[in-house]
Amino acid sequence: MYDFTGRRALVTGGSRGIGAAVVRQLLDGGADVLAVARTTAYAPPQGARFATTDLRTTEGVRALADTADRELGGVDVIVHAAGGAQANESGSTLGLTDGDWQDVLDLNLLAAVRLDALLAPGMRDRGVGAIVHVSTAALVPPVPPFAHYQAAKAGLESYSRSLAAELAPAGVRVNAVGPGRTATPGGEATRQRWAGTADATGSADVPPLGRDGLPDDVAGAVVYLASDLASWITGAYLSVDGGEYPRG
Numbered sequence: 001m002y003d004f005t006g007r008r009a010l011v012t013g014g015s016r017g018i019g020a021a022v023v024r025q026l027l028d029g030g031a032d033v034l035a036v037a038r039t040t041a042y043a044p045p046q047g048a049r050f051a052t053t054d055l056r057t058t059e060g061v062r063a064l065a066d067t068a069d070r071e072l073g074g075v076d077v078i079v080h081a082a083g084g085a086q087a088n089e090s091g092s093t094l095g096l097t098d099g100d101w102q103d104v105l106d107l108n109l110l111a112a113v114r115l116d117a118l119l120a121p122g123m124r125d126r127g128v129g130a131i132v133h134v135s136t137a138a139l140v141p142p143v144p145p146f147a148h149y150q151a152a153k154a155g156l157e158s159y160s161r162s163l164a165a166e167l168a169p170a171g172v173r174v175n176a177v178g179p180g181r182t183a184t185p186g187g188e189a190t191r192q193r194w195a196g197t198a199d200a201t202g203s204a205d206v207p208p209l210g211r212d213g214l215p216d217d218v219a220g221a222v223v224y225l226a227s228d229l230a231s232w233i234t235g236a237y238l239s240v241d242g243g244e245y246p247r248g
Contacts (some may be wrong), residue, residue, distance in 0.1 A: 002227040004031035008072040009226070010064075010119070011035050012055060012111065013082030015042040017184035018134060021219035022079050023048050029223070034071055036064060036082070055082055055111035056103060065118035074122050077226045080112040081134045083153075087145035101148050108152035113159060120167060129172040130226040133160045134218070137178035137241035153178075157237055164235035173234040175225045180241020182213040207242030 002025075009026050013019035014035030023035045024045045035044035036051050044050045051067045054060035068075055085104045088095045112133055123129025135153045143150060157176050164174035207213075221240045224230055239245065 001025075002029040002223055002229065004029035004077070004227070007031045007076040008074060009033045009077035009079065010068050010072070010075045011079045011081055012064075012115070013037065013080075013134075014048065015044045015050070017081075018179060018182065018215045018218045018222075019079070019081030020045055021215035022081055022222050025216070025219050025223045026077070026079075026226075029227075031077065032072060034068055034075075038082075055115070056106035058114060061111060061114040061118065065115065068119065074126075075119050076123070076129055078116065078119060078129075078131045079134070079222055079226065080115070080132070080156075081222070082111060083108045083134065085146055085149035085152075091145045093144045093147040096148050104148040105152050105155075108149060109155045109159070112156060116163060120163070120172065123172045124167055124170040127171045129167075130230075131160075131163070131167075131172070131174045132222050132225050133157070133174070133176045134222065135160075135176045135178045135237070137180040137239045137245040139178075140245065140247070160237075161235045168234050173225075173230070175230070175233060175235070176237045177218065177221050177225065178237060178239045178241065178245075179218040180207060180213055180239070180244045182215060182218055184215060207244040209242035211242065213240065213242055 004026055009031045011019050011023050014023045015037035023033050026033050027047045033048045034051060035048040038054055040052055049071050051064060053064045088100060133156050135157050139150050139154055160174050160176040167174060218240045221238050
């Protein structure tokens, strides 16, 4: 659907779930894609380059930026699809420790901040590029076991808008996508663990569009925002949730 011929793309969380779907769609569009994961436990889609690193550390992010320069010679598209959190087993916001907070902030917010700081200047200097941050549609209602995750994703969206305003004069676009309930292994495990716990998900049994989302549903929105068809869109947030989490 989209032409990414000659484009170099980096996708974090690119070996499974939404990230892997993004990788497949970018490959289908002709992009040269570097898929990134924490371990080699899951292989990325065939045709992608592959790198492993721990995005929760500054050293891991720096190593990834070096790999992108070496493997791709720079990047034209960055998709931050890595993320997630372990809930506090007490189900209490006040029970979250400093370590809980730091781990989730490092993965869901600071990994993007650090990687963008290393790679976006090259985009700015070339006057072209697109960055898409994968957030979450489920920022409201509050979910106490995942207060740290919701806070990190809210921060990611605010950061996206600020970065978009800064890079827009150079022709670099920054947008965010918020997936709703999506059929991924991690999402399903979380729903089963917390089902019925003080209405933890705050959502209906079935989204208004009648089904859970698929990774390709979310990836389609991500790839659209990374494509030239979205060349006049920046600083935007796009909810991909089947109508489950209206904001306003």
